[in-house]
């Protein structure tokens with residue numbers, strides 16, 4: 001049996017409209033639409049053409065999808081509108097890779113979830129509790145937030161999709177927090193997005209997306225990444241762009257975020273604030289900042305696959321998920337090997353604190 005939801009998943013991941021499918025494989029739009037709602041059985045030849053078109057094996061479509069994100073409140077870090085097709089592609093990519101992570105987790109003992117459980121308490125208190133849970137002091141920069149979150153039981157995956165000015169989204173699945181990272185070139189944006197998504201996960205669980213929630217999540221990110229008490233000691237009285245670039249290297253957030261923090265700390269007034277942003281624009285740095293920080297790769301998915309399928313887990317992962325080797329490789333290269341971990345190398349073997357024992361065999 002072919003699952004209609006899989007057809008839709010692969011089609012939207014490949015950014016194909018039903019009309020495009022009709023053109024490419026010769027199945028009418030209405031038939032195709034019926035196939036996606038399990039009301040029409042697609043002929044084998046059409047399925048095979050569609051599989052070629054989207055780059056998934058035909059067996060992929062014979063397995064029921066375990067995760068469907070439509071209907072869940074997906075909070076996208078959002079400052080501008082994004083095309084619906086891009087958004088759907090990212091969501092479908094998230095479903096496909098989350099499914100792999102959830103499956104591998106079901107085979108292994110993963111890390112215990114150690115996030116603060118207090119519901120929607122005041123932001124400053126919540127970011128303090130989260131820092132504590134992650135093993136950060138109240139004043140140190142969260143230099144490796146991504147891997148600290150993985151240690152704390154947050155499932156973070158990198159997905160083969162990009163969306164304009166979107167870097168991440170998050171969702172609770174079976175009482176576990178999942179974050180998908182989209183393609184990005186800027187490590188500081190990636191860190192901010194992660195912190196922002198943690199805001200959504202902890203403050204907005206089960207709440208639908210809205211603009212107000214976006215600014216709450218950004219306030220959460222600011223408190224978490226730039227604790228005012230610590231930053232005020234380091235922020236000069238009259239900070240220049242040069243100062244902001246130095247602070248960026250240390251705190252790993254964008255110069256833009258630091259300028260906003262400086263205004264909150266009242267080290268700069270509104271005129272200076274706007275003038276700093278004008279200077280950045282004039283230098284072409286509004287979109288591509290100086291003092292670039294490379295993004296980092298999550299480790300957990302690859303670590304789990306290595307435990308189950310050995311040091312080169314692409315084939316094992318492809319087999320079990322019914323992916324092509326190319327797709328499995330594309331997912332794996334977005335996840336760090338132990339050698340690729342940037343900081344806390346001494347903890348590399350325990351990132352995501354995986355046991356090498358399978359569940360139930362200890």
Ligand SMILES: [Zn+2]
Pocket residue numbers: 075076077078196200213214217
């Ligand atoms: Zn958001």
